[in-house]
Amino acid sequence: MSAIEHLPNQDNGLLRFMTCGSVDDGKSTLIGRLLYDTKTILADALSAIEKTSRKRGLAAPDLALLTDGLQAEREQGITIDVAYRYFSTATRKYIIADAPGHEQYTRNMVTAASTTNLAIIMIDARKGVLAQTRRHSYIAHLVGVPHLVVAVNKMDLVDYDESVFERIRAEYLAFADKMGLSAKGFEVRFIPISALAGDNIVSRSEATPWYTGPSLLEILESAPPAGQHKDKAASEAFRFPVQYVCRPQASDDPALHDYRGFMGRIESGSVKAGDAVTLLPSGRTSRIKAVHLGDAAIAHGVSEQSVTLLLEDEIDISRGDMIVKTAEAPEPRKALRAMLCWLSETPLSPARTYLIRHTTRTVKAKLASIAYKVDVNSQEHIDAVQLAMNDIAEVDWKLAQPVFADSYAENRATGAFIVIDEATNNTVGAGMVL
């Protein structure tokens, strides 16, 4: 919990971000530092890590211990899964997705990146840009994280030397350009920090007078929050996958006998009464009669809001259907070309039928072909006939029924899908429509 000065006096929404790096880069220390400096760590939690630190013979409390969740990890001293952490400031609530950075954990990083709007890429100032830096940046870019912050950490170990920072920045920009990170709508910032000493985390450090940019927390405070897709918000197409249909015919209230509420979350765009809409897959058209949130009618619904839509006409709609604005309806697709990250220990088999879940719609699917696999360290394309866990590839799927997808680059919500193994019901793949 936050301290009294953090009682929100202005609510600037919620930011989900992730940290990319290995234990050696000081990633856990950075998270511990953010929690500590925003007074999120309370006395009993601090005394627990002090106790453990002493047991391990450390002089100061190891802030990294705060983020080690499970028994197995505490024993092995590594992070093997995505963990979520929370803190808040006077104006904003934060959710940190903490994922391990090693190559064999590509799937965890993809998972963490899928819900975040900003990624902090950790670089050890003594080591500079490494293969893992490229890997982390590539995955963040692949999964459409719109804001990157490259944090050059352990500046205290290089005497806060500006030339070290500048050299790393130049190195990074050289490959970022090649990767397409400088494309429109994508933003990279650089900051010199010491997570251990707390330099440039909350406020600008006197140890780096040559750095005139904002502190890390200031960057987080001003980044566009969840639900706001950087300068696309207004123009983005309205997409409303139907989750559930409410028909309270048996109700005692006669006014409700003809009630049909289509319940779902606005994945993008906005909607208001009077809008002309098309129902997919039927193609029938109608108009919005009302937008409800709980029992209140609202003037209009916006992206990421969970609402209930009432239509002017009586039309049968069920879960898996999608309501869109007539003028901007997507084409049905029975084939999907996509980037796919394989998540399962059992390799992807071209012989098998899988389930693809796209928004609220689930369809049977078969792999048609693998165009290439990506070397996550060099981003080179490699020929492949099979995909194993942590592989990323461009593939084609054949679908038994159409889905109403947009390209992932245009719309993260309607461009994403998961692959489910029908035999085990496990989630085995994560796809991004091209």
Added chain:
Amino acid sequence: MTNTMNSQTQATLSHLDWLEAEAIHILREVAGQTERPALLFSGGKDSVCLLRLAEKAFRPCRFPFPLLHIDTGHNYREVTDFRDKRAAELGERLIVRTLEDSIRRGSVVLKHPLESRNKHQSVTLLEAIAEFEFDCCIGGARRDEEKARAKERVMSFRDEFGQWDPKNQRPELWNLYNARTHRGENIRAFPISNWTEMDVWQYIEREKLELPSIYFAHKRPVVRKGDLLQPVTELTPAKQGDVIEEIMVRFRTVGDITCTAPVESHAASVEQIVIETATSTITERGATRLDDQTSEASMEQRKKEGYF
């Protein structure tokens, strides 16, 4: 056309609006994906929020699930009375299964009559799941409560023994939840995973939600046990040599009487609790749970055995 949200003109949802929208989405996914879900309702503050979210998710329809409470028989009367009253007000079906029944069946054996019943709840819960063939239980657990919960999925898979395998969890990407199960298996769904204790209190304040009276400051006889206050009750009588004090306290969590401790407080309203929560220096479970103190890994152990 009344609406208190500030999202009409800005494209940004306030953090509570965003958390609410996410939780409603999760509840509707449970309704859409599972056959026989149940919502765990204890009368505690987190499950009170869940009921409000379910109203926003499904009204004017009835909830697509019954409410289920696993009663250890060691709950405060104020809380179980509130539980019954709230379910009646909503007109929803409430199923109560008691640990007492499991003891009678012989599936729960207490080491001694006053042993904490908290961990044994798992057995009764699994029996209720089998009895009603529930394929999903919705709970009010939050990731900020405890370390082992920080990696818990929103839709968490349990095998036919109700076991949670932390090393073999389904990846959870975007908002594409996978609640598919085979017969006998079970999903635990946590719509308020991303909420903190502060978010819960702010939501209670904003939505003007009613709570059991013991959440607010009241005078109660207690005995100090280290940093914790042990309430003096029939189940937890004072021992010889204990000094009983009558002080103003409130509960931050309500659960089994034998393992839930109150904190010293004069906060008599939700508003005052929000301020107290903001200035607290002790975590919610740290201040109040007598059962999490045994070892750093105790929650993880209980969850593996089917606990929430």
